[in-house]
Amino acid sequence: MPDVRTSARPQATGTDGGPSASDLLDFARRTAADAALIASLPLDPEGRTWIRLNGPGGSEAWLIGWPPGTGTGWHDHGGSRGAFAAASGELTEQSLAVQLPTEGWKTLELADDVDRRRKLSDGHGRAFGPHHVHEVLNTSQDTHAVSVHAYYPPLPLMRRYSRTGPLLRLEEVERPEEWT
Incomplete structure (x- = not known):
C-alpha cells in the first residue's frame, strides 16, 4: 500500500482538532498531482478499484x-467533512444544497x-462539510477516471439513498467493517 506523506507546513484545524475541509482538499490536490502514485493504481474495466492512503492529521x-x-x-459521509480531487479523467458530482436531517425519516x-x-x-x-449528500459519476463511455478522497x-458510517425525481429515500446504513 503506498505511503503518502503530508507536507510539514502547518495545518489549520477544524473545531475538533482535526484537519479542516480546506486542508483535506489541499491534500487531495497534492496527491492527485503525484503521477507515480496515480499510475500505481490497478484499473479494472468492470468495477472501481482503490488504495487506502495515509491522510493528514488522522484522516481517512x-x-x-x-x-x-x-x-x-x-450517499453521505456519516457526519465527516471531506474533499476529493480528480487526478485523471473527469468526474461529475451531483449534490444537494440543503442539510438533511440525519435520523427519523425514510423518504x-x-x-x-x-x-x-x-x-x-x-x-x-471540492471540499465539503459534514452534512454533504452527493453522488459521484464517471460519465465517460471510454475513459477511466482516478481521484483522491x-x-x-x-x-x-455512510448512508446510501435512492432518488426518483424529487423523492430521496434512505436505503441503508453501511459501517466501516462492511467495507473490507
Missing part, C-alpha cells in the same frame, strides 16, 4: 479508480432548487 484517504460509466449512487421530498452539478478534472477538487474524522 483513498485513491479510487472509476471505470467508464460507474458511480457511487447517492423526503426535495425542493426544486437544491440540485447542484459540477464537473471535476485535472486536479480540480479524504475524510475527517474517519468515516463512522
Whole structure:
C-alpha cells in the first residue's frame, strides 16, 4: 500500500482538532498531482478499484479508480467533512444544497432548487462539510477516471439513498467493517 506523506507546513484545524475541509482538499490536490502514485493504481474495466492512503492529521484517504460509466449512487459521509480531487479523467458530482436531517425519516421530498452539478478534472477538487449528500459519476463511455478522497474524522458510517425525481429515500446504513 503506498505511503503518502503530508507536507510539514502547518495545518489549520477544524473545531475538533482535526484537519479542516480546506486542508483535506489541499491534500487531495497534492496527491492527485503525484503521477507515480496515480499510475500505481490497478484499473479494472468492470468495477472501481482503490488504495487506502495515509491522510493528514488522522484522516481517512483513498485513491479510487472509476471505470467508464460507474458511480457511487447517492450517499453521505456519516457526519465527516471531506474533499476529493480528480487526478485523471473527469468526474461529475451531483449534490444537494440543503442539510438533511440525519435520523427519523425514510423518504423526503426535495425542493426544486437544491440540485447542484459540477464537473471535476485535472486536479480540480471540492471540499465539503459534514452534512454533504452527493453522488459521484464517471460519465465517460471510454475513459477511466482516478481521484483522491479524504475524510475527517474517519468515516463512522455512510448512508446510501435512492432518488426518483424529487423523492430521496434512505436505503441503508453501511459501517466501516462492511467495507473490507
